[in-house]
Amino acid sequence: MATKLTTAGALTATIAMGAVIAGCAGAGGPQSDSGAITDDAIKLGVITDLSGVYSELAGPNAVEAVTMAVEDFKAEHGEDVVTQNIEVTDADHQNKPEIANTTAREMYDRDGVDAIFDVPTSSAALAVANVAKQNQKMYFNIGAATTELTGEQCNAYTYHYAYNTYMLAHGTGKTVTEQGAENWYIIYPDYAFGQDMNKSFTAAIKDAGGSVVKADPTPFPNDNFSTFMTKAPTLSPKPDVMGTMQAGGDLVNVVKQYNEFGLRDKGVELAVGLMFDTDIASIGVDKLEGTLYTTPWFWNLDDQSREWADRFKDRTGTRPTFDHAANYSAAMQYLQAIQRAGSDDADTVREELDGHTFDDFFARNAEFRAADHAVTHDAHLARVKEESDVEEDFDFTELVETIPADEAYMDAADSGCEMG
Amino acid sequence: MSGLLQQLFNGLVSGSFYALLALGLSVIFGMLGVVNFAHGAFYMLGAFGAFVLLDSAGLSWWLALLVVPILLGVIGMVLERLFVHRLMHLFPLYNFLLTFGIALILQDLIRMKYGVTSQPYARPSILDGSVDLGLFTYPKYQVFVFVFSIALSGLVWLVLSRTRVGMIVRASTERAELTQSLGIDVRRWVTPVFGFGIALAGLAGVLAAPMRAVNSSMGADLIIVIFAVVVIGGLGSVLGSVAAGYIVGMVTAIGNFYVPALSQSLVFVLMALVLLLRPAGLFGREEGVHA
Numbered sequence: 001m002a003t004k005l006t007t008a009g010a011l012t013a014t015i016a017m018g019a020v021i022a023g024c025a026g027a028g029g030p031q032s033d034s035g036a037i038t039d040d041a042i043k044l045g046v047i048t049d050l051s052g053v054y055s056e057l058a059g060p061n062a063v064e065a066v067t068m069a070v071e072d073f074k075a076e077h078g079e080d081v082v083t084q085n086i087e088v089t090d091a092d093h094q095n096k097p098e099i100a101n102t103t104a105r106e107m108y109d110r111d112g113v114d115a116i117f118d119v120p121t122s123s124a125a126l127a128v129a130n131v132a133k134q135n136q137k138m139y140f141n142i143g144a145a146t147t148e149l150t151g152e153q154c155n156a157y158t159y160h161y162a163y164n165t166y167m168l169a170h171g172t173g174k175t176v177t178e179q180g181a182e183n184w185y186i187i188y189p190d191y192a193f194g195q196d197m198n199k200s201f202t203a204a205i206k207d208a209g210g211s212v213v214k215a216d217p218t219p220f221p222n223d224n225f226s227t228f229m230t231k232a233p234t235l236s237p238k239p240d241v242m243g244t245m246q247a248g249g250d251l252v253n254v255v256k257q258y259n260e261f262g263l264r265d266k267g268v269e270l271a272v273g274l275m276f277d278t279d280i281a282s283i284g285v286d287k288l289e290g291t292l293y294t295t296p297w298f299w300n301l302d303d304q305s306r307e308w309a310d311r312f313k314d315r316t317g318t319r320p321t322f323d324h325a326a327n328y329s330a331a332m333q334y335l336q337a338i339q340r341a342g343s344d345d346a347d348t349v350r351e352e353l354d355g356h357t358f359d360d361f362f363a364r365n366a367e368f369r370a371a372d373h374a375v376t377h378d379a380h381l382a383r384v385k386e387e388s389d390v391e392e393d394f395d396f397t398e399l400v401e402t403i404p405a406d407e408a409y410m411d412a413a414d415s416g417c418e419m420g
Numbered sequence: 421m422s423g424l425l426q427q428l429f430n431g432l433v434s435g436s437f438y439a440l441l442a443l444g445l446s447v448i449f450g451m452l453g454v455v456n457f458a459h460g461a462f463y464m465l466g467a468f469g470a471f472v473l474l475d476s477a478g479l480s481w482w483l484a485l486l487v488v489p490i491l492l493g494v495i496g497m498v499l500e501r502l503f504v505h506r507l508m509h510l511f512p513l514y515n516f517l518l519t520f521g522i523a524l525i526l527q528d529l530i531r532m533k534y535g536v537t538s539q540p541y542a543r544p545s546i547l548d549g550s551v552d553l554g555l556f557t558y559p560k561y562q563v564f565v566f567v568f569s570i571a572l573s574g575l576v577w578l579v580l581s582r583t584r585v586g587m588i589v590r591a592s593t594e595r596a597e598l599t600q601s602l603g604i605d606v607r608r609w610v611t612p613v614f615g616f617g618i619a620l621a622g623l624a625g626v627l628a629a630p631m632r633a634v635n636s637s638m639g640a641d642l643i644i645v646i647f648a649v650v651v652i653g654g655l656g657s658v659l660g661s662v663a664a665g666y667i668v669g670m671v672t673a674i675g676n677f678y679v680p681a682l683s684q685s686l687v688f689v690l691m692a693l694v695l696l697l698r699p700a701g702l703f704g705r706e707e708g709v710h711a
Contacts, residue, residue, distance in 0.1 A: 053637075056537050190681065218676075219684035221641045223632045226430040226562070227676035227683075234423055252538040252633035260543075260559040260631055262550055282538035282633065 037344050038112070041085035044070065044331055045113035047103055047128065048143065050092035053248050054120045057276050058143045058323045061316050062118045063090040065324040068315065069331035073339075082339045089113065093124050100124035104131040104139075114138060114344050115334055117327055122146035122192045129158040138346050140330040143323050145274065146196050147415070150374040154417035157346060159353070159368065161375045162326035163296040165193075165200040167408045168274055171294025171381050173204035173243070175401075176271050181240035182210040185268070187228050187254070188245035190217035197245040197273050213239050218246070223253050229261040232268050245273040255283045276321050280384060280396040288384040296379050297322040297362050298397045304361040319394040322362075329362035330375075365405045371412035371419070379408035422555040427673045429553075433562045435669020436569035440624040441642070442649040442661035443573065444617035450593030450656035451606075451613040454504060454515040459646065460639030461523040462492055462618050466625020467634045468530060471539045481544045481630065488626050489619040496618025500611050508610075523640070530636040543630030565627050572623075573662045580658060589613060593656060594705075648691045654704020664702060 046063045049055050070086045089111060093100040100119060107113035108131065116132065119125045120143025132139035133155035141149055142162045149160040177184075184205050188194035194217070202212050213235050216228060232242050242263065244254045251272065258270050275293045299309035299319050308328070312320045333353070338344050341352040354370035363377035381400040390396060441463060448456045469488035473479035479487065499522065507514040547561040580586035591599040592606040593613075600606045625639075632638065645668070653664030668687050675686040694702060 051531075051536075053536050056535050190684070216680040218680060221637075222684075223628075223638065223641065224430075224434040224672075226433060227427060227673050228680075230423075230426050230430060230556075231677060249538050249633040249635050249637065252635075256631055256633070260561060262559070278537045282540055282635075284540040284542065 036342065037083045037085075037338075038114070040083055041087060041112075042083060042335070042338060042344050043087045043089065043111065043113045043115075044334075045104075045107040045111070045116045046088065046090040046118050046327070047093050047100060047107070047116055047124075048090065048118040049095050049120055050090070052095055054095065054143065056278050057321050058118055058120045058327075060090075061312075061318070061320070061324050062142070062327045063088065064316055065312070065320065065328040066117055066331040068312070069328045069335065073332060073335040077339060082342060082344075086335070093119065093121075095121040095124055097121075097123040097127040101127040101131060104128045105135075108132075108135040108137045114346070115140060117330060118142045118323070120144055120323070122148070122196065125149060126153055129153060129155060132157040136346055138334065138349060140334065142326045142330060145193060147200070147410070148196075150372040151416045154372050154415070154419060156350060156373070156419055159330075159373045159375055161330045162322060163379070164374070164409075165196045166204075166410050167296065167379045167403075168197065168294045169200035169204040170407060171379055171403050172271055172273065172292060173201045174208040175381055176241055176269075176292060177205050177208035177210035181269060181271075183237050183239045184210060184212045184241055184243050184271075185232050185235055185239035186212055186215040186243045186245065187218050187225070188215065188273075189220035189222070189247070189250060191220055193247070194220070194245050201243055201245070201273065213237060218250075221250055222246075223250075225254050225257045226261070229257050229263060232263060233266045239268055241269040241271050243271045243273065247274055248279065249282075251275065251279055252282045255287060259287055277319065277394045277396055278321065281394065285384060285390055285396055286387045289386050291384045292400065293382055293384075294379055294403070295322055295382050295397070296377070297325050298380065298382060299325070300395055300397060301380065301399065308361045325362045329360050332360070333358065333368075364402075367405070369409075369412055372415040372417035373419070374409055374412070374415070376405045376409040378405050379403040423677075424674075426556045426558075427677045428670050429556075429558065429566075431670030431673030432666055433566050433669070434673065435666035436566050437624050437628060437642075437665075438646060438649045438669055439573055439662045439665025440569055440620050440627075441646045442653060442665045443576065443658065444620035445646060445650050446653070446656060446658055446661035447589070447593055447613055448617040449650070450658070451589065451596070452500075452504065452508060452515075452610055453512055453596075454508070454519065454614075455512065455647075456617065457516060457519040457643065458523040458526065459519075459617075459621050460641075460643030461526040462496070462621040462639070463625040463628070463642060464530065464636065464639035465492060465526060466622035467541070467629040467632070467638060468534070468539070468625075469622065470626045470629045471541050471634055474541070475539075481626070484629075485623070485626050489623040492622035493615040493619030497611050497615035499618075500614040504614065505610070523643075527636050527640060534636065536636060538633040538635040541629040541634050547630075561630060565631070568627070577659070577662075585609075590658065593658065645687055648687050652691050652694045652701060654701025657701060657703040657705075660701055660703025667702075 091103045115138035122144045125144030139158045188198040272293045337352040353368045356368045366377035382397045470484040550557045653660030675683040
């Protein structure tokens, strides 16, 4: 009797599975074989922070940037465009990995989204990478900084497009050390991003011949950094520079209190790990004059960038952050790859992208690196302008030097990525 | 040694904010039995009030220090009359939810208008630079914050202990029913006390604007610690909340210094310890808890 039941159970399971497999083949098979556009539509999904702390750095304007790319792409190809049906959908992940995970599943499975963009917050970014891998669908991460995306957790369907902690550390950490600030005191927020930044900065500083006197984790969020400000000048050896890995509101607190405690007068300079124009506006240009930081792009970089930033401002009323620019650029590269390949099948598109080199207003000397799926490009060491040189809102940054792509990104061999 | 003293002083400065906020929370709880979750939001509004007045009317920080708390106090009184008051005779959870809702609404209104990034605010130039305190030099502004909050707490204490109004408030804060039964109209004082607590929160916000990030979430981040402070000091104990404010500030500063990784949880460890050893809080009365 027991045997009979088991057999019957196994049979049911087999039939069920067969039906599922048949169902899948029925739905997806013919279109894939024809190598054309599934559902005769390309769907781009933007998962971003629509209302929280990153909603101004990324957020609704990231969606707008992707939409702008779609319009420009259609206009460029006119009649010859691979399909007129290109849709952009968006969703709020509230910077939470579990929401990002479900949203990505829904987008790929239910809404037929072909590629997901943006996804700020490292933990959420990694969650979506995992979904992309399972669903074998395209994913371009823009907003997150973790090197894990192209490291141990890399996969064939995930590209990391805009920046990472290695770039920030090698731009700022290395340059400031080489300029003579050999002893560092690092403070970092005690969560994934901060810990990753601390690791990358420490490595970069040591490479450049400097040393990290001390690295302190700080609570997150935190409005009181006085302990660290009073500790800094008493460390032995005395640090030449305080490296802050805080972001957003916490960074504002750090800079305000750094100025309060007059650390610059005590011989401790300030270096900032990650900074957006919005942060500079919050703190006040006068309080940050001369501060060095690394960024993949800023809108006032050159004519090409300014021209795009003007168009962006006409649509949104504000200047773009590098996240917005990178979302546009990634969406455009993705669509161009489909146009070249004549198919939106994920495997076809990633073969088309792997090893592809290009230049656009955002990414210079860029390459879709096949080995680890980092999209490598030049980065920029920037300096906050003198207040008297600021000509309009968000005109805060001047270029110090360009960091060539091969220095801005770690060697693919060292990334720890084993592409499955 | 001066290092340790300096950390203790750091703690006193951050404790100044805790003390002012906990004091307001504590009188409101004592008088109304309301755990005012919107307290953090009013702290945030205090900072934004200073910012808006400077930005749109060019009103200096000094004037803001006077005007903003009064404005917010009035708003607090209106809220008490319109909403809080109606739920007072119900289970305390109702007012907790009401004030939680008010906090979310205020926060989102500010977010709609000003976004999520911080607004710039410069400290008054007369408080630029630092002063020599003998063992170490310290930012002038932060010394001012500490002195100001100590003086204000002292003043509040004087009013509460030396005046007839103060005695009524104190009596109704600590034993409302008994005071009522002695023929004193406690209800008359409910609305002003609520407004006063809110005004203190707004004042702390104005004090914070020059040295902290002014954004919509600044109060929400702080309110949980303030609750812990009030519990440590003893619910409804006016002196306890002020003392606990400074104590928590100093403990956190020392924690930050020696074990930065632990500093975030230290205040809650302290709260757990206090609850275990003195369930009514450091300055609370045992019977008050069982009543």
